[in-house]
Amino acid sequence: MKPDMQSASVKSPLDASKIDMTEAERLYLVNCGVCHGAKLDGNGPLWKGGDGPYPAAPKNFLADDMKAGWRKERCFIL
Ligand code: HEC
Numbered sequence: 001m002k003p004d005m006q007s008a009s010v011k012s013p014l015d016a017s018k019i020d021m022t023e024a025e026r027l028y029l030v031n032c033g034v035c036h037g038a039k040l041d042g043n044g045p046l047w048k049g050g051d052g053p054y055p056a057a058p059k060n061f062l063a064d065d066m067k068a069g070w071r072k073e074r075c076f077i078l
Contacts, residue, residue, distance in 0.1 A: 007073040014072075053070060 008047065029038060035058040037044040038064045059073030 007071045010073040012073050016072075 012028075031042050035044045035046045035054060036042055037047075037058070040061040042058045043049055044058065044061075046054035047058055050057070
């Protein structure tokens with residue numbers, strides 16, 4: 001089963017209107033931005049366009065497939 005099909009039956013426990021976005025950004029930059037990039041473009045310092053020490057290209061969160069229908073619930077079932 002595809003992740004998006006599975007996530008259709010999952011409800012996120014998070015209330016999006018109550019999320020502290022400043023803290024969310026801080027957590028992203030600490031835990032994810034090093035690979036996925038501060039600009040979400042998949043080009044953080046560990047990848048650096050292929051010149052960094054990490055051997056695999058991180059997902060570009062600005063890519064069309066990410067913008068199109070990526071439900072937040074999918075994160076709970078990955
Ligand atoms: C050490 C580097 C690294 C870090 C740190 C990292 N990622 Fe990734 N991420 C990757 C790579 C590599 C991929 C695979 C890209 C692909 O398959 O196209 C990926 C893929 C993803 C995807 C796409 C999954 C899919 O099904 O297509 C998501 C979403 C994601 N990462 C979220 C995060 C989040 C959120 C964090 C922080 C909590 C994070 N990543 C931290 C390297 C990293």
